[in-house]
Amino acid sequence: MDLDPALPALRPLGGFFVLRPAGVPPRPLPTLAEVYENRTWDVYRDPLTFRVRKVGRALRTSEERVAASIAQQGLAARLWSITLGCAVLYGRIPDLDPRLLRWDPDGSAPDDLWPAEIRPRPADTASLVATVLDAHLEPLATTLRARHRLAPGLLRGNAASALAGAARQLQEWARAHGRPDAAAHARALTADLFTHPLLAPTGTLTEPGTAFRRRSCCLYYRVPGGGVCGDCCFTRPPRPSAHGRSG
Template structure:
């Protein structure tokens, strides 16, 4: 079916899948294109810097590369969720051009993103990868690597984890809803993992993903290992030996 102006079909999947297309303030937050292009450490003038520091405060860490990793994975998950959800429920995806997508770095899902113009794009893997990988993850990862020294392999591993997680959530919802959307989401995710940026990040087996890097969550006070982590035990006993 065609994309509706409100992308209402995404709502039953939960707030992480919802993309707001109306209700933005009269003075909307910067677009993601502006966020990726901005280069300042002024926490109040730069959306990415603000988000990294906000996450650091929320998870009680002084390591900005850790909060940068977690912030990046959350944004990657939002983008993959919207793209996968629309692809399997509508058969098309909205144009997620970063120049059209506004981002409130102080907000959480679904209030963080607004797409003020809904334009339909094809739902094939090549188009979805172009929208998410080239349009968002490449500039976002480059910015975080340059500013905070986060390893590029770690950031792409986060992207892989976020993609696998989004597909699993669609599959979980689809089982309860009695549709085949989950099967289609897993198939699309598997095809996306053939992309040169994602293929090296880990192994997707059905809905299970084992990544080849660590998101550094174990370095968060009270944190541990994620279910898809490359580690089998917490390396916190010798944190200086791990770079991610």
């Protein structure tokens, strides 16, 4: 299937899988490259800090470290969903070059992304790694680590958790709509991605390819009223004495 500029095949999968139409957004927005490079930007001044604080207010937490972790995982889920969905349903993925992908720090969840254009790329594992991990998640993690006390393992665990979640949603949709070929493709591609050196140490992916148990914690348990996530390394929220070790 051709990589249609509007990517209509992704719409039934839900908001995390859908890109805004290619072109110029209705108001000026920073590119993700500008965000990762800590560039000052006219409207938001510091788009990443703006986003982290917005997430913190939504979660009712004053801990920017916690908000930064959840914000990073949300963007990771968007990027993995788009690329994995396109790989499985189109056989190609869009070029999500951060220099050409605009982001609204003040948007609601899921993160609002505006591509300059839809340029097809191969849908093999190496291309997905280059598109998501190398171009986005590692530069984002570097920026967040410089600002917040977030361990590399925590951020990579978030990236892995986001990938497993996207794969699970895609496979559930494929099974519900009689697409065993798409479910099998998603399962195989996800398993291959989890062999990458940055993802393999983050946890255990089990059959049928969507169940994931991570070796780190995203810190959601520190949100007021929060608990542990389904793939968390903890079975119950840690005691206060363990807070310093939870990354």
